[in-house]
Amino acid sequence: MCKSYGKLQVLRHVSVEFSRGNVIAVIGPNGAGKTTLSKAILGMVLPDSGDIRIDGESVLKKYAYRSQIGYMPQIGQYPENMKIRQVLQMIRDIRKDVQEVDEELIGLYGLKEMYEKRMGALSGGTRQKVSAALAFLFDPQVLILDEPTAGLDPIAAEILKGKILKEKKKGKLIIITSHIMSEIEEVADEVLCMVDGQVKFYETIPELKAQTQESRLSRAVAKIMNEEA
Amino acid sequence: MNKIIKYVLLDIVKSKIVIAYTLFLLLLSIGLFTLGGSADKGILSLLNLVLLTVPLISIVFATTHFYNSYEFMELLVAQPINRKKIFLSEYLGVAFSLSGAFILGVGVPVLLFGGGLTGLYLLLTGVFITFIFVGMAFLASVSTRDKAKGIGIALLLWFYFALIYDGLVLFILYVFADYPLEYATLAMTALNPIDLGRIIVLLNLDVSALMGYTGALYKSIFGSLLGVGAAFGLLLLWVLLPVLSSRRIFSRRDL
Numbered sequence: 295m296c297k298s299y300g301k302l303q304v305l306r307h308v309s310v311e312f313s314r315g316n317v318i319a320v321i322g323p324n325g326a327g328k329t330t331l332s333k334a335i336l337g338m339v340l341p342d343s344g345d346i347r348i349d350g351e352s353v354l355k356k357y358a359y360r361s362q363i364g365y366m367p368q369i370g371q372y373p374e375n376m377k378i379r380q381v382l383q384m385i386r387d388i389r390k391d392v393q394e395v396d397e398e399l400i401g402l403y404g405l406k407e408m409y410e411k412r413m414g415a416l417s418g419g420t421r422q423k424v425s426a427a428l429a430f431l432f433d434p435q436v437l438i439l440d441e442p443t444a445g446l447d448p449i450a451a452e453i454l455k456g457k458i459l460k461e462k463k464k465g466k467l468i469i470i471t472s473h474i475m476s477e478i479e480e481v482a483d484e485v486l487c488m489v490d491g492q493v494k495f496y497e498t499i500p501e502l503k504a505q506t507q508e509s510r511l512s513r514a515v516a517k518i519m520n521e522e523a
Numbered sequence: 524m525n526k527i528i529k530y531v532l533l534d535i536v537k538s539k540i541v542i543a544y545t546l547f548l549l550l551l552s553i554g555l556f557t558l559g560g561s562a563d564k565g566i567l568s569l570l571n572l573v574l575l576t577v578p579l580i581s582i583v584f585a586t587t588h589f590y591n592s593y594e595f596m597e598l599l600v601a602q603p604i605n606r607k608k609i610f611l612s613e614y615l616g617v618a619f620s621l622s623g624a625f626i627l628g629v630g631v632p633v634l635l636f637g638g639g640l641t642g643l644y645l646l647l648t649g650v651f652i653t654f655i656f657v658g659m660a661f662l663a664s665v666s667t668r669d670k671a672k673g674i675g676i677a678l679l680l681w682f683y684f685a686l687i688y689d690g691l692v693l694f695i696l697y698v699f700a701d702y703p704l705e706y707a708t709l710a711m712t713a714l715n716p717i718d719l720g721r722i723i724v725l726l727n728l729d730v731s732a733l734m735g736y737t738g739a740l741y742k743s744i745f746g747s748l749l750g751v752g753a754a755f756g757l758l759l760l761w762v763l764l765p766v767l768s769s770r771r772i773f774s775r776r777d778l
Contacts, residue, residue, distance in 0.1 A: 338600055339777045360603035367601070371594035375537065381598075388526055388602060 304330045305341070306491040312469065314435070317462050319478040320471040321515065322488035328471040329368055331488070332438045335469075336365055348436070361392070364429035368440040368471075370421045374414030378405060378424060381413060385428060392432045399427040402453050418445045426454055430461070437461065437468045443477060455481050475512035487515065494518075524608045527599065531616025534595070535588065541624050544580060548628025551576075556636040563728055566641055569629065570724050573649055574717050577625060578656045579681050585617045585660030586677040590670040597778060606774045610661075614766060618657045622650045641727040644751075648720035651758040655716045656681070658765035665772045688715045705740045716761040723754050 304327045312318050320328045333339040335346055337353065337360065346353050353359045372381055382405075386395065400406060403423040413421070422445050429437060439458075443451040458468055458481050472478055478485065478499075485502060487494040495502075495518065499511060508514040535541055551572060556565035592613060599609050629649060633642035663676040692711050696704060712718045726745045744750045 333777075336601055337606075338597075340775065357605045358603050360601065363601075365601040367597075371597050373534065373592070373595045373598070375534075384530055385598070385602065388599070388604065 304491050305334070307344075308488070308491065308493055309344075310486060310493060310496060312467055314467045315462065315465045316484055317458060317468045317470065317482045318484045318486055319482035320469060320486045320488065321473065321475075321478065322494070326488040327491040328488055329440055332365075332440055332469065332471060335438060336360065336363060361389070361432070362435045364432065364434035364437045366422075366425045366429035366437075366439045366442055368444070369418075370425035372413040372421065372424070374412065376413050377410050378413065378416075379409035381424065382428070382431075385431070389432055394433060396430050396433045397427075399423075399430050399453070399457060402457075403427060403450065419447060419450065422446050423450060426457075430457065435466055437466060439468065439470045441471055441473070443472070443474065451477075475510075475515065479511040485511070485515070487518075489519075524612050527604070527609065527612035528616045528619070530595075531592070531613055532620055534592070535616060535620045540584060541620050544584075544621070545624040545628045548573075548625060549632065552629050552632035556632055562637050562639070563641070565636060566633070566638055566645055566724070567728055569633075570645055570721065573629065573645070574652070574721055575685055577649055577652050578685055578717060581621050581653050581656035582660045582663075582677045582681050583674065584621065585657040586664050586674050587670075588617055589613065589661055589664035590673060600778055607770055610770050610773045611766075614657065614661055614770075618654045621657060622653045625649045625653055641724060644724050644727055647755065648723055648758075651755070651762065652716060652720055654762045655758065655765070658762055658769065662765040662769040662772075665769045665776070684715055684717050689718070692718075709740070709744070713757050716758055719754055719757055719761075723751060 308327070308331065320331065322328055330339055334341050335353075337355075337357065340354070348359055348362065351359075376384070382400070403426070405423060405427055408416075408420065411420075413424075416424070422442070426439075426442060429439065437458075442454055442458075446454065455477065458470070462468055462481075470478070470482065482499065484496065484498045486496045497505070502511065502514045502518075503509065506514040506517045508517060552565075552569055555568045555572070556562065559565035559568055596609055596613070600606060626646060626649075630646050633646060638645065659680050660677050663680060664673045666676065667673050692708065695711070696708065699707075712722055722741060722745060726742055745754055
């Protein structure tokens with residue numbers, strides 16, 4: 295898959311395959327194309343060439359497949375003058391076909407107590423909580439979380455990590471982009487490293503550690519990056 | 524799709540601009556009808572003001588609304604909804620609310636003061652103009668991500684259709700005054716929805732006698748039911764053109 299914004303090539307022949315029941319961490323320096331990759335899976339960014347398949351079926355120019363995906367954006371943008379309750383109600387109203395909803399995060403984050411607050415008046419962290427609650431709301435098979443814990447307080451981040459592990463056990467595919475290595479080490483199974491729009495490496499965490507003979511993920515990654523440089 | 528339109532409408536009604544617009548049109552029409560004396564005169568002056576303000580307000584409101592709804596649309600594109608549906612819902616939501624305001628603000632006075640068939644034509648024209656200029660506003664909005672630029676393009680479009688175009692037509696008529704231009708002016712009229720709307724209404728008032736040969740030709744063409752039908756058909760084309768092209772752009776670009 296390739297994608298460029300004007301002259302800037304963001305994704306250069308990225309080709310990866312993710313399988314269910316895994317938590318995959320996408321890492322890489324700022325501007326490496328992590329967010330673009332996740333937006334492409336969601337169909338928000340259209341690739342210049344290449345294909346995206348879920349269960350062997352191409353999803354380009356389709357939309358129904360998105361019922362299988364929960365997305366938590368890096369910076370959640372919401373209509374400013376809607377209240378939390380209205381946003382949640384609206385999305386649920388639009389997705390009436392889904393009978394069972396997963397309200398665990400709404401409860402854990404105490405969003406019900408803030409239902410009447412306007413989205414425009416919320417802090418960045420609270421917005422993130424709403425985003426997280428929305429992403430998990432319809433019990434999707436694939437979760438794409440773009441820097442989920444950035445801006446969350448430690449307790450909220452812990453809750454989210456717990457939720458991620460719980461969903462993973464149900465056999466879901468979870469894709470996380472993050473910069474925090476300790477966090478990745480806690481929840482992820484595999485690491486996909488991107489640099490300048492290309493895949494640098496894609497390994498499981500134990501393999502990475504074995505290869506570099508380091509006990510900590512952050513060191514292992516740093517070692518590989520330094521070797522290449 | 525109906526649900527999304529519902530939320531767009533709710534959002535617009537909450538902003539109160541549409542209510543102010545309705546009141547403005549209501550005051551304008553009642554004022555002109557009571558000032559003008561006869562209903563025909565009232566409709567004539569109303570027509571001129573409507574053809575100036577309705578496009579302007581429609582295009583500016585729709586453009587700002589589109590940019591302000593970016594968050595809403597971003598929220599929706601992550602859901603399993605067709606992008607084209609999101610776009611059309613936005614369009615219909617804005618167009619419905621603005622034409623609703625127009626029908627309330629102008630239609631009620633026209634009915635009260637006895638506008639007749641001409642009044643009906645005025646209403647239809649106004650609704651078409653609203654749909655056309657909301658479409659143009661969306662076309663301007665999808666062509667750039669920069670809000671200021673988008674509103675600039677929208678204003679330019681209004682400027683062109685409401686003011687510059689007539690100047691151009693007059694200039695051509697003046698330069699080529701020695702040639703028979705009846706059919707050429709007819710064609711030029713079709714290229715501007717505002718002129719088209721003006722002629723539909725004017726020819727149903729008795730002022731067309733003042734427009735000379737061209738007026739006579741127009742009368743013979745637009746005076747019949749078929750001619751009026753054709754004119755509204757052209758207006759419909761003017762609606763579809765910007766809407767379909769902007770929908771195409773919207774469904775093929777990155778968000």
